[in-house]
Amino acid sequence: MGFHDECGVVGIYGAENAAALSYFALTSLQHRGQESAGIAVSDGETIHLHKDMGLVSDVFDKDHFEDLKGSVAVGHVRYATAGGRTIENAQPFLNTFKLGGIALAHNGQLVNYEPLREMLEDSGSTFSSTSDTEVILKLIARSYKKGLEAAVVNTIQLIKGSYALCIMTEDTVIGVRDPNGIRPLCLGKIAGAHNGKDAYILASESCAIDSCNGEFVRDIEPGEIIIINKNGLKSIHLEERTKKQTCIFEYVYFARPDSVIDGIPVQEARYRMGKVLAEESPVEADVVIGVPDSGIGAAQGYARASGIPYVTGIIKNKYIGRTFIAPTQKERENMVFVKLNAIRSDLEGKRVIVIDDSIVRGTTSRRLVQILRRAGAKEVHFRVSSSPVKFPCYLGIDTPSKNELISSTHELEEIRKEIGADSLAFISLEGMIKAFGEDTFCKGCFSGEYPVACARKV
Numbered sequence: 457m458g459f460h461d462e463c464g465v466v467g468i469y470g471a472e473n474a475a476a477l478s479y480f481a482l483t484s485l486q487h488r489g490q491e492s493a494g495i496a497v498s499d500g501e502t503i504h505l506h507k508d509m510g511l512v513s514d515v516f517d518k519d520h521f522e523d524l525k526g527s528v529a530v531g532h533v534r535y536a537t538a539g540g541r542t543i544e545n546a547q548p549f550l551n552t553f554k555l556g557g558i559a560l561a562h563n564g565q566l567v568n569y570e571p572l573r574e575m576l577e578d579s580g581s582t583f584s585s586t587s588d589t590e591v592i593l594k595l596i597a598r599s600y601k602k603g604l605e606a607a608v609v610n611t612i613q614l615i616k617g618s619y620a621l622c623i624m625t626e627d628t629v630i631g632v633r634d635p636n637g638i639r640p641l642c643l644g645k646i647a648g649a650h651n652g653k654d655a656y657i658l659a660s661e662s663c664a665i666d667s668c669n670g671e672f673v674r675d676i677e678p679g680e681i682i683i684i685n686k687n688g689l690k691s692i693h694l695e696e697r698t699k700k701q702t703c704i705f706e707y708v709y710f711a712r713p714d715s716v717i718d719g720i721p722v723q724e725a726r727y728r729m730g731k732v733l734a735e736e737s738p739v740e741a742d743v744v745i746g747v748p749d750s751g752i753g754a755a756q757g758y759a760r761a762s763g764i765p766y767v768t769g770i771i772k773n774k775y776i777g778r779t780f781i782a783p784t785q786k787e788r789e790n791m792v793f794v795k796l797n798a799i800r801s802d803l804e805g806k807r808v809i810v811i812d813d814s815i816v817r818g819t820t821s822r823r824l825v826q827i828l829r830r831a832g833a834k835e836v837h838f839r840v841s842s843s844p845v846k847f848p849c850y851l852g853i854d855t856p857s858k859n860e861l862i863s864s865t866h867e868l869e870e871i872r873k874e875i876g877a878d879s880l881a882f883i884s885l886e887g888m889i890k891a892f893g894e895d896t897f898c899k900g901c902f903s904g905e906y907p908v909a910c911a912r913k914v
Contacts, residue, residue, distance in 0.1 A: 462639070462710060462853060463547070463563040464488035466664055467622035468529040469629040469684040470655035471646055475524035477668045478531035481659055482512045484667035487712055488563070488660060489535035492546035496559035498626045499526040503557040507532075507546045527655075528629055530622040532561035544585040548622075549593045555600050556626055562589040563660055564619035564639045565851055567908055572614065592621065604628060605692070608681060612694060617908055618703070618851035620676075622658050628685040631658040635698040636907040637678030638851055638898050640706055640717045646670035656684050661715040675718050701907040704888065704897035705853065708842045709750045709813045720892065723753045728891035729841040729883060730757025730811060737881030738762060739837045742806040745769025747813070747824065748796070754841035755811035764809065767802040770827075792823035804832030814842045815882075818862035821875040829876075838877040843885045847904040 464485030468474040478495045493515040494507025504523055508515040512533060532547035548561040566572070569588040572595065577583070581594050595614060599607035608623065608630055618638035623630040633641045644657045644665030657665055662672050676682055678700045681692040702718055703710070713723035733754065744766045746755025759766035773795055808828055815821050821838065828836050844863030858864050862871055863882075872880035885902055889895045900906040 462488055463535060463561075464533040464660045464664070465561040465563050465620055465622045465641070465658070466529075466531040466660070467561070467624060467629040467631055467658035467684075468527075468531075468646075468655070469657075470527055470653055471657075472527055474527050474529035475521050477646065477657070478529045479512065479516055479521075480667045481657065481664035482531045482533050484664045484712070485533055485660055486512055488710065489533040492534045492543070493532065494546055494548050494561075495524060495529055495531040496548045496550055496561075496624060497524040497526040498528040498557075498624060500528075500626060503550060503552070503559050503624070503626060505548065505550045505559065507543075507548065509543055509546065528624055528627060530559050530561045530624045530629065532622075542585075545587040545589075547587070547589055549585070549587070549590050551593050551597050553597060553600075558593060558596055558600070559624045560589060560593045560596070561622045562592060562619055564617060564634065566591065566615050566617040566619070567850055568616045588617075591615075592619075596623070604630070605683060608632065609692065609694070612681065620660060628683060629656070629658065630684070631676050631680075631682045633676040633678055633680055635679035635694070636701045636898065637718070638701060638703050638907065640702065640711070641676040642717075643673045643676060643682065644668070644670040645673055653686075654688070656689070658682070658684075661711055661717065663712045663715045666714070672716070699907070700896045701898040702896065703851070703853070704899055705814075705842070705901070707892070710853075713749075713753055718896075725892060726750070726753025726841065727757035727760070729888060730754035730759075731761040732887040732891045733811070733839055733841055733881075733883045734758040734761035736884060736887050737839055739809060739839075739879055739881075740807065741809045741835070741837055743767045743769065743802065744809045744811065745802070746811045748772035750813040751811045751841065754813065755809075758809065758811055758839065762809075768799055769802045769808070769810070770824075771797050771799060773797070790823070792820055793827065796824065796827060798827050798831035798833075800831045803828060805834055806832075807835040807837070808833040809837045809839055811839050811841055813840070814845055815840055815862060815871065815875070816845055817860055818866075818871060818874050821877075825876040835878045836876075837879045838872070838875060838881075840880075840882040842883060843888060843902040844882050845901045847901050849901050850906065851898065851900070851908065853901075 466481040496505040566588040595611040620639040620641040621632040683690040707725040744759040746752035
């Protein structure tokens with residue numbers, strides 16, 4: 457898989473153990489980013505922050521929570537899409553000045569980051585990172601004397617791109633979703649309230665609310681700003697009305713299967729994509745297997761629709777960690793052999809249909825076919841539950857440039873030969889939309905048409 461995860465954000469308001477709940481929520485969002493993690497907490501007077509490189513469980517131990525007391529918090533897990541992979545770019549970002557403190561966690565990517573940064577630098581701002589998140593924070597701080605609400609509204613009207621933001625001050629949490637709803641953000645209610653009032657959680661996915669024993673309330677709407685403080689909840693909709701275009705890859709790959717995003721259960725969407733794939737591209741075979749983790753739901757849907765038995769087939773090593781960095785491309789490719797292994801008894805002498813969520817560069821797929829043949833598979837029929845990825849993403853996913861995308865430079869038969877499969881088929885874009893029952897998604901990586909005007913990268 458050549459896609460890298462995005463980021464995960466969380467905001468907690470009104471819970472006595474806000475830092476601990478943030479930790480649980482971030483752990484459940486760990487699949488969205490394994491590079492760095494951080495939590496900022498307010499004790500009512502001061503915002504305290506701890507962040508570092510690594511997984512949530514590596515970054516935090518019980519001693520850190522002694523310094524992270526309070527009922528208001530924001531947290532973040534990161535995979536770099538804008539800015540380098542350094543501690544300076546780890547989130548949340550914290551800005552402390554004479555009017556107070558602001559901490560910010562961001563999932564997404566600004567397309568007008570460079571002109572905004574230049575404007576801020578021209579007016580005297582200095583930066584400690586190369587992250588677009590710091591630009592958002594500086595914009596809010598610049599307008600803060602007008603009040604928090606006005607500062608956030610002013611900032612949202614300046615930034616363009618994809619974003620789900622969790623912002624906090626000493627006594628307030630704010631959630632913001634971009635006008636197209638490209639990045640997900642949802643609201644929940646949690647027990648353990650501070651001072652007997654309701655406690656709330658904002659999170660990238662509903663599975664994070666579940667991990668805090670919370671109750672899902674609703675998705676934040678595209679273009680909505682939600683403010684949570686001692687007065688309760690306040691919702692602001694900016695006048696600009698745009699068409700909702702959630703990133704379709706949330707359902708294909710990024711989101712956890714137990715999450716529900718914009719009313720669509722992720723696992724159900726994967727089942728349906730597998731069903732349509734079976735209808736569009738049937739093949740005679742003995743077993744169906746899915747590439748862990750995100751290919752499994754589609755494989756089960758394909759098996760149900762085709763009547764061909766589903767078997768496990770492939771085991772994923774859960775303990776390798778995505779933070780492993782191999783120094784050369786060949787070594788990185790060979791990590792597939794460490795990460796995935798075949799179950800010979802499921803595959804030997806059989807015609808195998810293998811379902812993966814996507815083919816990006818093709819190197820992982822080639823290694824996967826080798827693993828299946830090594831385990832004795834008689835035939836390997838590769839089926840893909842998303843359409844060919846032909847264009848890079850500019851809106852928060854770390855994709856290769858266009859000339860590295862195998863579907864951009866090769867025809868279907870060339871890709872089949874490249875990966876070594878007996879047959880290859882992708883679900884059609886029309887089939888994906890049929891599986892969802894609606895067309896309310898950003899499909900830029902398939903079509904080259906984006907909901908936000910972007911500078912093209914090659």
